[in-house]
Amino acid sequence: MAETNAILAWTLISECAIPEDVNDLLVSGEEAVAAYKTLRDSAIFTNKRLIIRDSQGLTGKKIEIYSLPYSSINMWSTENAGTFDFNSEVELWTRAGHVKINLKKGIDIRKFDKLIANAILK
Numbered sequence: 001m002a003e004t005n006a007i008l009a010w011t012l013i014s015e016c017a018i019p020e021d022v023n024d025l026l027v028s029g030e031e032a033v034a035a036y037k038t039l040r041d042s043a044i045f046t047n048k049r050l051i052i053r054d055s056q057g058l059t060g061k062k063i064e065i066y067s068l069p070y071s072s073i074n075m076w077s078t079e080n081a082g083t084f085d086f087n088s089e090v091e092l093w094t095r096a097g098h099v100k101i102n103l104k105k106g107i108d109i110r111k112f113d114k115l116i117a118n119a120i121l122k
Helices: 020-025 109-121
Strands: 009-012 014-016 032-037 042-046 049-056 062-069 073-079 087-094 097-104
Touching (some): 020 049, 073 109, 087 109
Antiparallel strands (some): 014 032, 042 049, 049 062, 073 087
16 A cells, blocks of 8 residues: 555645536535635535645646545544644544644634534534
């Protein structure tokens, strides 16, 4: 199995519009619910999975897509930013490994938590 530790951490900066090209990735009955941007990439929550669009190279035209089905998530935790913290944190324990998502100040951690809960517990 390939080493995945380097790819299992992302920092989301702010909520953004759902990218149009994500529609090409969706299966029948799947809907994009919310999107967040990183410096060059984006994370899209659907009703079935988390999709990470990872732009690569100098121009960013090469894009790698990571897809994490909610059914593979065994447990998650959220931690809001404290007085001296700049990031909130979300951790996902999955069959693929441990995923850590940092959320910059300004992203509503409880809304994010509810997105995950609605996707996994329904």
